[in-house]
Amino acid sequence: MLREILIGVDLGTSSIKVVAFDRAGRALASAARPCALSQPRPNWSEQDPSAWWRAATQAMKAVSRRIDPRRVAGISFSGQMHGSVFLDARGEVIRPCLLWNDGRTAPQCEEIIRTVGREPLLRVLRNLPLTSFTLPKLLWLKQNEKANYRRLRTLLLPKDYLRYRLTGRAAMDESDAAGTVMKVIGERRWAGEILAQLGLDAAVLPPLIGSAEIAGELTPAAARATGLAAGTPVIAGGGDQPVGAVGVGVFVEGQAMVSLGTSGVVLAPTRAVHLGGEHGLASFDHAVAGSRYLMGCVISAxxxxxxxxxxxxxxxxxxxxxxxxxxxxxxxxxxxxxxxxxxxxxxxxxxxxxxxxxxxxxxxxxxxxxxxxxxxxxxxxxxxxxxxxxxxxxxxxxxxxxxxxxxxxxxxxxxxxxxxxxxxxxxxxxxxxxVENPEGGAMGAALLAGVGAGLYKDFNEAARRAIRVGDRVRxxxxxxxxxxxxxxxxxxxxxxxxxxxxxxx
Known part of the structure; x- marks a missing residue:
């Protein structure tokens, strides 16, 4: 049987969307479910990862009823970046996820810079900590919820948690990991020396993989929950911004993506590794292997x-x-x-x-x-x-x-x-x-699935086949x-x- 359907899962802040595409980028079926946001205190922003899983399985099951699950070549993800999913030794969620727009960690950002120093942070991580990022969230947990920190065994990002529930394997892709400011940009390794200076345990960080690499297969339990076929390849995926850039064909220097979502983003691919940190400009790894990007973010667009x-x-x-x-x-x-x-x-x-x-x-x-x-x-x-x-x-x-x-x-x-x-x-x-296809995040995830599953030779072929760009607005x-x-x-x-x-x- 020809396996040529690609499924993109887009975990956003306000909703999760699942879209099935054919090889030409045409949407075959889609379903979305809302995600509730909690703001228990001023400047705090949280969500329940278990609620993401319920919403994801409902949306996947709705899509699976409208396609032949046996024809799915692969599943992949686009996910809101920087959020901290804390798991215990049994893989259970310890507390609600601190989101990308949570602003409680300003004191931790200052402490990280004071303890490690601006120059070492920029030399190793190419970025300075911001309240959006994951490292200060981990430090906040240690300082403010000591009992929860003692229970912590694995730290994942939002879409990684969904992949973990689908495959039973914990991992983090390089593009999303870059946004934690715990990964060395341009290298596949965690900055253990930085975490050690802060008294944090790097053992809670999962293995790193490429965004287009196969991270596992759908387990029988996940197949029952989603209506999809057990054994379906699950490709790692990436952060919503780099995956969104893949979905609009932006992965070459000279291009830029402007995203007008809940947050506003300007993302520009680069060949070189640039320094971030100044004025909130980030320098991260792209979802396309070997590429980097600079990114600015307007939190409320x-x-x-x-x-x-x-x-x-x-x-x-x-x-x-x-x-x-x-x-x-x-x-x-x-x-x-x-x-x-x-x-x-x-x-x-x-x-x-x-x-x-x-x-x-x-x-x-x-x-x-x-x-x-x-x-x-x-x-x-x-x-x-x-x-x-x-x-x-x-x-x-x-x-x-x-x-x-x-x-x-x-x-x-x-x-x-x-x-x-x-x-x-x-x-x-x-x-x-x-970009004429309105499914930027889900489309990018599906293209990652297609490259990872071998349906496309590379991202250039994927873009030629699947992405349609509108006329210039001058x-x-x-x-x-x-x-x-x-x-x-x-x-x-x-x-x-x-x-x-x-x-x-």
């Missing part, structure tokens, strides 16, 4: 729009529901009718702190310049412009490192909105291209000039407010 809609747009939500329209399409349609610059209204998208270019867990969201002239559409436009300005911050840092980026591909929910795309092109001052010359001036003014807001963020935190 589409998440800012989600907050705005939930908190302030009940009337519009009712109107959209009555008209059977998407609320955010309605909001952005009205925002597009307001002038560029939203009549001198500014938005800082720091609703949960920020990472790039201001690694500051105390930063907070701000509408600046409100007047009686401003209506809700102005606020919506200012919000989109503020997110796009923040994304440009990351692109400018990469340009300063000497990267010449000439192919920007856009993915995520925001990529489907013409106004957001055009405004992004205007603010970046470069053409952007949406920047409008007049708006580029206007936004260049506005961007310089935007950049002055955070320095002016930085001390106040600390005082009022």
């Amino acid at each position: 589409a998440g800012s729009l989600q907050w705005f809609g939930d908190a302030l747009c009940q009337a519009e939500a009712a109107e959209a529901k009555k008209a059977r329209r998407n609320l955010f399409d309605l909001l952005l349609e009205r925002a597009a009718q307001t002038p560029a610059g939203a009549e001198d209204l500014w938005f800082l998208p720091y609703l949960m702190g920020e990472r790039t270019p201001h690694p500051d867990p105390n930063a907070r969201g701000v509408f600046f310049g409100l007047s009686t002239r401003h209506q809700k559409a102005h606020l919506t436009r200012a919000l989109i412009e503020g997110v796009n300005f923040a994304l440009r911050d990351s692109l400018e840092l990469m340009r300063a490192r000497g990267l010449a980026i000439n192919d920007i591909r856009v993915t995520g929910g925001g990529a489907r909105n013409p106004f957001w795309l055009q405004n992004l092109a205007d603010i970046l001052g470069q053409p952007v291209r949406p 920047p409008r010359r007049r708006d580029v000039r206007d936004y260049e001036q506005r961007y310089q003014r935007y950049r002055r807001l955070y320095p002016a407010l930085k001390d106040l963020f600390v005082q009022y935190s």
